[in-house]
Amino acid sequence: MGLTLNEIYKIVTDKAGFKGRMRLAVRTGVSRTKAEEMADTPEIIAKFKKEADEILGQDIDKFLRGGK
Amino acid sequence: MIKQLLLVDDEKFFLEGLKEGLAEYKDIFTTDICFSVKEAIDLCNKKKYDLIVSDIRMPGESGLDLIVYLRQQSYGGGFIAMTAYGSAEVLARIKQLGGVEIILKPFNLNWFKEKIKDFFSDEEGVSGTIEAISLTSLLQLINLEKKTLLVKVADNTDEGFLYFNKGEIIHAQCRQKIGEEAVYHLIKMKKGHFSLFNLGKKEIPDQTIEIPFMGVMMNAMKLLDENSKDTGQEDEDNIYINKEEIMDVKKMQDAVDQLKSKIGAGLIHTAIWSSADGQALVAFNEKPKAVALLNELTNQMYKVLSQSEEGFFELGRYYLIDLVKDNMVIIIYLGDYQWSILFDKKKVQLGLLLNVVVPNIIDIFEEAITG
Structure with missing residues (x-):
């Protein structure tokens, strides 16, 4: 459950530190631990990707396994 | 400016005796007396009083009726209730009305004279309008200065009181609302005026607000934000509290407690603070000067690194400072917040702290x- 969301969290933390991670949590309203428990629905993934793109300043698809 | 005092009691000789005794302070205040609530209301309609001292039990309308009337009229002065009948019910009712001091009869005249004199000399007399300075900014200033004060806030319909003890809001009252609920109600005021009064140790009320000042303000801003979304109006008093990042201070305290339990006696100090002002939101073994210094250090480091033209890298998740006497401090950079952990290297394994404890407390x- 929440594998992609968890991966997005990991990438954002690696690339933008805890500052980036906290922004992602606040903007999505979903903490990493909650994301782990959530289903990877297309809607929630799209929302996470959109926020992650803005935080990183680049397309997160480049870093996701399989370029999801 | 000479202050104005009104004494209200149906015991004529008692009141005249008080007035005579207070005459020696005529260069500080003048004293009017009257013998019923009706007379008091007439006088209040003609003259602005800085302090009213009234008996509670009188024939006809009571002193409680007078307090209620004055509240409705947005009376901005002080009120002292005298009563010989200190029943729990009467005292509770007076407390409920808020901002009223109670003295029990009988009392010594000299004691009373000193009390009234102190009231006027303790009064700071600082006041202003909420349009000129936002209430949130004013409260933050009191917090930063660690003042022990009573803030009286009033507009055309409401009046309320915020009690500060060493910069922390410990109690608030507004109509029937008490505690945090009253704070939120008062912070919503866009117009009106405020007055500040010094608080003596004996006047500090029972604590009804347990969470730290920043927590109260953040929760208040969250409610204001929700309110502005409901009404479609933007809140202009946003100050430096980031509306996006309203946090649950109790949960933050849980994170600190978790850290304490994980590294035990090796932990010397920890604090989570706001990057905007270096003020701790929660802390264990608080060290405000060190926190302010670390905050400045991180902010400078972040600024220099992020603007580096040499292609250097931005600050990542944390940095470590090795200190003498086997101590070390880790600063976790969380953007608008930072977290310092000062620990004894002999008692805490760094690897365990960074790879197990920190990820857990960050969660x-x-x-x-x-939220």
């Missing part, structure tokens, strides 16, 4: 900011 911190 809890994150829960606090997402």
Whole structure:
């Protein structure tokens, strides 16, 4: 459950530190631990990707396994 | 400016005796007396009093009726209730009305004279309008200065009181609302005026607000934000509290407690603070000067690194400072917040701290900011 969301969290933390991670949590309203428990629905993934793109300043698809 | 005092009691000789005794302070205040609530209301309609001292039990309308009337009229002065019938019910009712001091009869005349004199000399007399300075800014200033004060806030319909003890809001009252609920109600005021009064130790009320000042303000801003969304109006008093990041201070305290339990006696100090002002939101073994210094250090480091033209890298998740006497401090950089952990290297394994404890406490911190 929440594998992609968890991966997005990991990438954002690696690339933008805890500052980036906290922004992602606040903007999505979903903490990493909650994301782990959530289903990877297309809607929630799209929302996470959109926020992650803005935080990183680049397309997160480049870093996701399989370029999801 | 000479202050104005009104004494209200149906015991004529008692009141005349008080007036005579207070005459020696005529260069500080003048004293009017009257013998019923009706007369008091007539006088209040003609003259502005800085302090009213009234008996509670009188024939006809009671002193409680007078307090209620004055509240409706947005009376901005002080009120002292005298009563010989200190029943729990009467005292509770007076307390409920808020901002009223109670003295029990009989009392010594000299004691009473000193009390009235102290009231006028303790009064700071600082006042202003909420349009000129936002209430949130004023409260933050009191917090920063660690003042022990009573803030009286009033507009055309409401009047309320915020009690500060060493910069922390410990109690608030507004109509029937008490505690945090009253704070939120008062912070919503866009117009009106405020007055500040010094608080003596004996006047500090029972604590009804347990969470730290920043927590109260953040929760208040969250409610204001929700309110502005409901009404479609933007809140202009946003100050430096980031509306996006309203946090649950209790959960933040949980994160600190978790850290304490994980590293035990090796922990010397820890604090989570706001990057905007270096003020701790929660802390264990508080060290405000060190926190302020670390905050400045991080902010400078972040600024220099992020603007580096040499292609250097931005600050990542944390940095470590090795200190003498086997101590070390880790600063976790969380953007708008930072977290310092000062520990004894002999008692805490660094690897365990960075790879197990920190990820765990960051998860809890994150829960606090997402609510």
